[in-house]
Amino acid sequence: MKSLKIYLTAVLGSMVLLSANAQQDITTAELKEHIEFLTSENKVGRYPGGKINRKIVKYIINDFKEAGIPPFSKSYTQKFKAQLRFKEGDAPKGKAKTWNVIGFIEGNDDKLKHEYVVLGAHYDHLGMGGGPSTKSDKIAIHYGADDNASGTSALMEIGEKLKAHQSELKRSIILVAFGAEEQGLLGSKFFVDNPIVPISQIKLMVNMDMIGRLNSENHIYMGGAGTFPGGVELMKELGPPLGLTPLVHAGSVGGSDHVSFFKKNISVLGLHTGGHPQYHTPEDTIEFINFEGQKRVSEYIFQAIMKVASTDYKMEFIYQE
Template identity: 60%
Template sequence: MKELSLYKTLLIACLTLSSQIQAQENITVPELYGHIEYLTQKKLKGRTPGGRLNKKVIRYLRTDLKKSGVKHFNHGYFQPFYVQMRSEKEESPGPTVQTWNIMGYIPGHDTDSKNEYIVLGAHYDHLGMGGPSSKAPTKSGLHAGADDNASGTAALLEIAEKLSANRELLDRSIIIVAFGAEEQGLKGSSYFIDHPPVPKEQIKLMINMDMVGRLNDQKHIYMGGAGTFPNGMELMKKTGNAQGLSPIVHAGEVGGSDHVSFYRQKISVLGLHTGAHPQYHTPEDTIELINFAGTQKVAEYIYQVILKLASKDQELRFIDQG
């Protein structure tokens, strides 16, 4: 009887461990919801760069990456930099504040390819209580930025978790980075590529997620830059269709978000989003409007794309799109 009891105990422990491992390998709606709920809470006042509240956000992101097994570089997970905030009047510049990129990496396992890197990124900052970039009539009020870009940040954390759990599938290495101060003029990504944690020539591709929380009924996922690396157009369409999505794929049209900073340095890029909407840069961009099942589908799509691009059999080289 004691042996049977011990067997049951061990079986339950194994099943519990298996369940925990499986949970880590899945991109789930509850986890996406939890990340976006945290990032859009009123206490964070719209995730503007600088100050005590910014530090709370970056600690949250650091903790999640560390929990997922994403490794840090020699300087740790934080990359500090300074940014001058935008102002309504050009002749009266805003204050200069310190903010941070949060980054880590998942090492590839192929001897020849592990020193080539794919960057997966999303900006975590937003407009705070409004300001010059707001589209609201009064340019004031809490701008929670659920789609822009808590959605991309949540997807980043979930994809990082799944990649880390399946790192044996990666030939190339993956850098995970949450950029600060995108809304101030792509400042975080510009600083990152000017001060990369690995030699710049080893960065072969940058994938950017900015506003991926509003997948429509037609399952459209929009992207630019698919022509900046070999076979990109076909790969993005075919993989998207296999995931039940209808990709709108452009070879060029590289503009508008953090991947631009990489393209300017002649690095292949891919910028993804689920489309514009009337709540963009207004206080109405709230969690209630997020399509969580759609966000999960988009995140899974990007995960599958990364597995293909991280293979040593996939050629990665820069193709200028003019």
């Protein structure tokens, strides 16, 4: 009986170790699983509001919980109302109740843990299309695999790996899945106007919007790298070991959720793998996703965050055009 107990203890210990090791890896299988969920027919293009929106929020929350990532306070959600966009000449649309989803990984340095790096991605898309952002006249499901199921899946995978490396962190990490980006950056605007921490203590915002289409030249594009000291050099040097060719802009902050932070004098990085003909059309589907490339891009972003959050890296806002 004693030997059986020892055996079972050893087996259980091995299972826990294997689980912990698995959580440290960003995998193509998990990236694909997330994107399959987010782009499934019954998510109908992830339009803000309603039961479908709530199901997506619940999915992200459950993933954070499984990774051991707690909310910042009592709730993972930050509720707000989004004014929905409409084409000129169409009847105005009302407001939709939607949410930002927020996870928190606390740093360990007595002083620096009160400084924060925000990692974000918007989870919403265009629904059935027909709005002012749609690039196609088709009224059909706009799946948004690259825009931005790719960024949302990476947020969950990178968050999981950051949690596994929490003991190395000095600064704290806030993970945010933003709602209603396609309606005018509304989730990120609400977040910076209603911050969960003093806005001056957010030292960097890293945004992922369309990172699933790494091309044959392995280009990863980014703007805002010059908004913090040494950012351009850092983002260039992290690329080659991962087989990536970073195209780094000091400014060119761009038009996604990181803009809301930049307007509050917060250093930002906005990352993407480039535009494509399927952008904002029903053809932005999972078949076009380069999962191996997305994995490498996710690892690149993880390493950049660790460089800033696990060291005494000097952080200050530098304005760029």
